[in-house]
Amino acid sequence: MTGQTDTLDIIRQYHEISKHRPDKYADGPDALDWDLQPDPFRVYEGSDKIRLPLSARTLEYSLSDLITPGQIESRLFSSDTLGQLLETSLALSAWKTFGSDRWSLRCNPSSGNLHPTEAYLVCDNIDEIHNGVYHYHSYEHSLESRCTLPENRQILPDNCLVIGLSSIHWRESWKYGIRAYRYCQLDIGHAIAAVRYAAALQGWHVHVLDHASDDQISRLLGVDRMDDFLESEAETADILLLVSRHDDFDIATLDLEWLATIAHSSPWHGMANILSPQGRIDWPAIEKVSKACTRPVSEFTRIPPATGRYIEYADKHLNASQIIRQRRSAQAFDGQSMLSPEHFIHMLASLVPEIQSMPFDCGNETAHIHLVFYIHRVQDLPAGLYVLPRNATGIDMLKGHFRDEFEWQKPELCPEELPFYRLVKANCRNAARSVSCHQDIASDGAFAVSMLAEFDSVLKDTPWKYRDLYHEAGMVGQVLYIEAEAAGIRGTGIGCFFDDSIHEILGLQDHTLQCLYNFTVGTPVMDTRLVSLPPYSHLQDRKA
Ligand SMILES: Cc1cc2nc3c(=O)[nH]c(=O)nc-3n(C[C@H](O)[C@H](O)[C@H](O)COP(=O)(O)O)c2cc1C
Incomplete structure (x- = not known):
């Protein structure tokens, strides 16, 4: 068994070998094999989809409202508000074209625009959405049903839902080799903040559930279901975020082990799409550090957030x-x-x-x-x-x-x-x-x-x-x-x-x-050769 000291040694060693130095960059692929480039969009084939509305443009709150607690009234959970939560955090934000090349951008940035982060929603008791675990499909702005949770019982505390994030390390290591693990974690940080800002736009709160073990997260999000993934393209559990409509309930009452067990024993749907053809390069150092960084169950502790003094924006009306x-x-x-x-x-x-x-x-x-x-x-x-x-x-x-x-x-x-x-x-x-x-x-x-x-x-x-x-x-x-x-x-x-x-x-x-x-x-210099297109013009039936 690996003890804490060994674990720390593995992490320190990874940190050292993944450093770039002026005379030697961290190990990466000798050349990029473009045929192997992983698909940036994960899809669960065979799962039912809920198409979310696109209505974030109707949100009129200012950035000043966003940073001032209590300024935005908490809205009800619905497919409309959930659609807006995702549209303002993890959704596509534009398409760019240059000659015959075309690529999408998202609200959350990603190293190399490779987007290793996948997002899941766990919810109950929301009109038009069955209790369940859903994968967010950003290309379609839809929820893919992964797991049907029991309809007749309360799964989550009142007025709460959970967003789970995972990473596909291969999406980044394909290009960046050994340093990719760091980039995946940075991307998760960007995604957490993106969800926090987007939740604030609905008047909601977010708590990082960093007392959840990776094992609990994996069972809850279904990323432990190896038969549903091509082995080399499996996802690694990262973090759970509790999104709550009010800030006055005790997180310790959320029984994560029970939640993971209920999900694990419920019916699951869909098979993960194949992201790239066979022939991928393995980076054992990433698997090793990822294992060494496995999060155990821990006590929930929280330092109350500072109250803040909120310096006003020069322009109070920025949307x-x-x-x-x-x-x-x-x-x-x-x-x-x-x-x-x-x-x-x-x-x-x-x-x-x-x-x-x-x-x-x-x-x-x-x-x-x-x-x-x-x-x-x-x-x-x-x-x-x-x-x-x-x-x-x-x-x-x-x-x-x-x-x-x-x-x-x-x-x-x-x-x-x-x-x-x-x-x-x-x-x-x-x-x-x-x-x-x-x-x-x-x-x-x-x-x-x-x-x-x-x-x-x-x-x-x-x-x-x-x-x-x-x-x-x-x-x-x-x-x-x-x-x-x-x-x-x-x-x-x-x-x-x-x-x-x-x-x-x-x-x-x-x-x-x-x-x-x-x-x-x-101050940016714009590349005038690039043409920008709206994010969801490919969804004819939903307003982009
Ligand atoms: C963790 C991280 C590392 C990045 N590193 C670089 C970098 O070293 N050089 C660079 O030009 N852009 C870098 N970027 C910017 C990305 O290339 C950019 O986010 C991506 O192409 C998507 O474009 P967008 O941010 O306009 O959506 C980085 C972004 C992230 C999130």
Whole structure:
């Protein structure tokens, strides 16, 4: 049996071998076999489908409404509101064409647009929808019935439903090899935040059920039913999210073991489609780390979310549904536009859970990710390296590990309550580009970010929380994407970076802090050769 120390060793080893270094990228395929590219759409053949309405464009709430608790009245669960929940979180957001190539984008981003994340809905007692477990089919914006749960009994607490997320690692490893496991986890983080924002648009709450074991999640979502999948294309359980209409019930009363057992013994339907032809490349390191990160059953504990002070958006009327659905990654930035201090301060505030709890209020822990900023073009802020500690003890911890010569100066434009400090004035455009695998997007925008996780302290007793650290980083990324859209500019996640080069800049010498994700924000340069089409024009009978 693998003990906790062995498990931690496996995870640390994976983390090391999946690092990109300037002289050696983490192992990946020698060349891309395009014929093997996995289908980004999972379908359960033979299952009944419920087609969801497309009506998110009718949602009139503003982004300010979204981040202010109690501002949006809780709506009833129905096929209409569930359709909107999914349409504003995990649905298609556009099609792009370039010559004869055509590809879809979604509200949630994904490394390489490969979309390893699959989503399931568990619900009871909703008009027009039988009690059951459903797979969300984003191409059709429909629910595929996977499991019929008993009609005559209450399955979930009143006014609650569950969204389950899983990953198909092969979808990412096909292109990115060994580093793919990290990207799958970051994508889950983006998806969690996307669901949180979308639920807020309905006046609903979200709780990450991180006390659910992977075994319980697998049985509930049916991803343990190996006969329903081609072995190499099975899904790995990731996380359950409880979506509730009210925030006043005791999560501990939700019996996850009972729920998983009921689902497991109920009738299941459909066979997973085959995603790519035979001949896939195995990455045993991914299977090994995935196994080492298996989440056991644990006690539900929750640190109450901060109440927040909610700094207003410069434009109070920005339509939240529109901003969420127009989120895109920039492919290039203009290398000259300056970001206004007002927009920048709002972005900073939205990243500190103590100030703006949305979307971090769905988690159960204090923040474990701190942010280093490479400031290139923010008005009234000298270019340089800055830091935003995201929890109360972060500043002391970071000071203890960063270079002694750093300044720790609070910039004048920064409100007192924002824990934002300058480390050094410098032009760090070259540094940001170099550490981001030489990608120009890291130097041509207003700023770039490196996300540092409290690594050793979190993994020591709970090694499986390696995944949770990436989830938090992905959530931070999603906030930056939304904030960039709100500021009229654009963001891009950067999964390709040289880990230890970043650690070296900061003077980090051990694994107390490790960089898990980079990000960049700026004024995009649009590629006019690309044609954009509406997300659901292929569904003639439903309004897109
Ligand atoms: C975890 C993650 C890592 C990413 N890494 C990079 C990157 O290194 N370079 C890049 O140009 N884009 C990167 N992206 C952006 C994706 O390529 C982009 O999300 C995807 O193509 C889908 O496009 P969309 O975001 O416009 O929907 C990353 C996105 C995510 C979520």
